[in-house]
Amino acid sequence: MVDFNDIALFVEVVRCGSFSEVGRRLGMPPNTVSRRMQGLEEQLGARLLQRTTRKLTLTDAGREFHDRCAASIDGLRQASQDLNASSKVPSGLVRVAAPADFLDFYTPQMVSVFLDRYPAVRFEFLLSDAMADLIADRIDVAFRGGASGGTGYIAHQMPIASMGLFASPAYLGRYGSPGSLKDLLDHRCLTMPSSSGRAVWRLQGEDGADEQVEVAGAFAATTTRALHLAAVAGLGIALLPRAIANAEVAAGKLESVLPRYRRRDEMMCVVYPSHRQVTPAVSAFVASVIEQFGQGSTWGPALTGSAAR
Known part of the structure; x- marks a missing residue:
């Protein structure tokens, strides 16, 4: 019978992108992670991961298996966390994909205010006008222009200021x-x-x-x-x-x-992968952005360059 702990470990491997990163997060030797993944593949009778010296990539079978299992694993993890009152306190790492100009609008001073309120949260901002792959880049939340997050994503809209x-x-x-x-x-x-x-x-x-x-x-x-x-x-x-x-x-x-002219308001999307549970830290961060910019926001056209796929 397949060990559900190994399935949960597989989901974590996909998100971290390497055995060493999973080992660092879970306090487990990388060779142990590798051995358990090999055992899972043997039990399933299918290759899930392609291993090279530089990175891990999913096979077609691995991607299908991950897509079908990730939400269930997240649901079980979230259910157990919800029983613990401390899990409701925003904490942990939040990886944000955003346009190159993002911190000109949601400024470091605003980040400082947020971290003063939630000192257990840590941020990693991936600032680029290029497309961001939320799964491959392990993104928790992305900001992009337009009115839709696309297939596989949940998107909340807010107006971009004039x-x-x-x-x-x-x-x-x-x-x-x-x-x-x-x-x-x-x-x-x-x-x-x-x-x-x-x-x-x-x-x-x-x-x-x-x-x-x-x-x-x-x-x-x-x-x-x-x-x-x-x-x-x-x-x-x-x-x-x-x-x-x-x-x-x-x-x-x-x-x-020509102050009588302005650019018509557009829409910005705050985007999450639909298979992933939204953590309290992500929820608090998104609420902070909406609070700052939900009415008369300062977002500029650079947002149209950032997308999630």
Whole structure:
């Protein structure tokens, strides 16, 4: 009969990605973990893991077995933890996949406040605009643009705050302030890189109608942070999150340009793998993000670059 402890160990191996990491977490020699996995494969009559000197990968049979067992193992583990009152206190490691600019919006100061409240929690932020594989990268929660987490994920939506146009006093003093969207054609605009060297800004006017203008400039960058710094430096007009830019406006480093226009609100998703139980630490962290940004959040367009698959 298959030992259910070995099945639970197999699920942990998949999440950790190596025998040594499982051994470190569970206080077990890596060769013991390997031996138990070999024994499980023999009992099942199927190869679950492909072993190389660099990493472990799932076979097709292993992936199917993991997908069918992981939720049950998590459910049993969660049921036992719920009997212990201390398990309701947020604790442990939370791995977060987010865009490269994430900590410009959910700032280290906010992280500090969270950790003061929940000192037993630890964070690992994987900050990249590239796609993140929640299973392979052992991600607990991911932030991405759009309105859906995709198949196999649970996604909670929240609005991304509106954005506006901003430039430095030095730039406006040199080139003047545009009076209409069409005037932006004659200005240096700060955009994300594109093959054409131009970008289309779709904005909403006071009457709620959408308008668009094609813009270009001498500076383009892949992150909102870089565009923000470029605007402060006087390189051009940038489309920025209002809550971020407002601080620079108050300091006299930026001025609002065509303030009657803003980018239509979009949606952001907070995403979890559907097979995994959400821990108290993850729940508390997501609640903190929603509390900070659920109304009039400061999220910028970089969120559209981060996805989970």
